Amino acid sequence: MTIRTHSMKQSHLFTKTRREAPKDEVSKNAQLLIRAGYVHKEMAGVYAYLPLGLRVQNKIKDIVREEMDAIGGEEIIMTSLQRKELWEKTNRWDDETVDVWFKTELKAGGEVGLAWSHEEPIGEMMKNYVSSFRDLPIFVYQFQTKLRNELRAKSGIMRGREFVMKDMYSFCLGEEDHTRFYNKTIDAYLRVYDRLGIGADTFVTFASGGAFTQFSHEFQTIAETGEDVIYINREKKIAINEEVLNEETLTKLGITRVDLEEVKTAEVGNIFNFGTQKAEDLGLFYKNEKGEQVPVWMGSYGIGITRVMGLLAEKFADEKGLVWPEHIAPFRVHLIELGNDNVDVHSEAQELYRELNEAKVEVLWDDRDVRAGEKFADADLIGIPLRVVVSEKTLAAGKFECTERATGHTSHKSISELIGHLTA
RNA sequence: CGGGCCGUAGUAUACCGGUAGUACACCUGCUUUGGGAGCAGGUUGACCGAGUUCGAUUCUCGGCGGCCCGACCA
Secondary structure (H helix, E strand, O other): OOOOOOOEEHHHOOOOOOOOOOOOOOOHHHHHHHHOOOEEEEEOOEEEEOHHHHHHHHHHHHHHHHHHHHOOOEEOOOOOEEEHHHHHHOOOOOOOOOOOOEEEEOOOOOEEEEOOOOHHHHHHHHOOOOOEHHHOOEEEEEEEEEEOOOOOOEOHHHEOOEEEEEEEEEEEOOHHHHHHHHHHHHHHHHHHHHHOOOHHHEEEEEEEOOOOOOEEEEEEEEOOOOOEEEEEEOOOOEEEEHHHOOHHHHHHHOOOHHHOEEEEEEEEEEEEEEEOHHHHHHOOEEEOOOOOEEEOEEEEEEEEHHHHHHHHHHHOEEOOEEOOOOOOOOOOEEEEEOOOOOHHHHHHHHHHHHHHHHOOOOEEEEOOOOOHHHHHHHHHHHOOOEEEEEOHHHHHHOOEEEEEOOOOOEEEEOHHHHHHHHHO
């Protein structure tokens, strides 16, 4: 699990909120995330993740990590610099074939590529570890920064030139094993999207498959900012990408065109069956029980971590700012202390902060010496699920004022009631 | 890569062929203190290069950068 501090004082946070978004930032996710201090734009399509943004990114990764581990994934990190020769083996070094390459040269001589995918390097690496049928299956995954020289970056953090992706690769004995794992991954992905709060809007989508299978599967989430158009059947919970929408597909899936609803979506995941072609190109073989040389059956499985974050930012927001789901929010509680010059209020806030920490509740404590209105506006913008106010009023009442960001619902709770509520 | 729009303080916006004004932010002081406070004072700016011109932030060209539409996303 990611190690991070549980809580922090807002006076310690170096980022600031902004009243206005940069004028040339049109996408909603970038506007909100920049205004609230989650990300910093370095250049078009390239964003830095600041303390709040990194916490959110890590929460998303944690959920994905748990689900990948649960189906047998082993986490690794591959390299960002990649060998030219490797990609020449599969004829994908050429800019004509792959048009998103960033390439550079070693001072010592030789050309290297900057990682836009890891299919080839990981297949090559596995030659070191796979030689017998006893070595398979292998499922590995990583969270890695991908670099893609897109002609046009757009949509804030949803389509950048540098972005974080979870990519998993499966290495199986043959089609049967592969299919079993492939289907397990579909279930795992659906659990991920459920836990991210977008399960109801996310559809497994039939898309063009490439050289080895008729279809690949995309995971598409209904979203206004989406770049894709898909056709969904809510009842059967299936969807078809427009690129494969034809009579043949419809017949195969047992539906007709009138059963389908056209929606705009964002692709949040994509999984592929490579068959044995890539292993053959790379020379990744194993010996079966009979001593025969057999190519490994490969698959790849991606989730765009930062794209999902952008999508969540857009989907969970209102006119005041971000409204993070509980398991994604950078903190669980935003503790607002009003009237810092009141010694009793301050010590009460300190005590609450201490007790919440002890109860393992992540808190952002707004201990700044600014006016109430500014604290409330910032809290709304930052979008932490529960706002807890400590002030002279709450001190007199003997209970804290607790307001849910999503609903605006306010209740008054004692420390023990609050902790009970949060740890229930 | 094709097409379009744009580039003025940290941010957002004005005006202007004669060296730039406002708001927020920031700094100082006083007042204020439950929904982005008030007053007073202060700091900060024309993307780069060339051309036209007596003079260019303003006009022209080029570069660089940003956003949008399309294409692309194997």
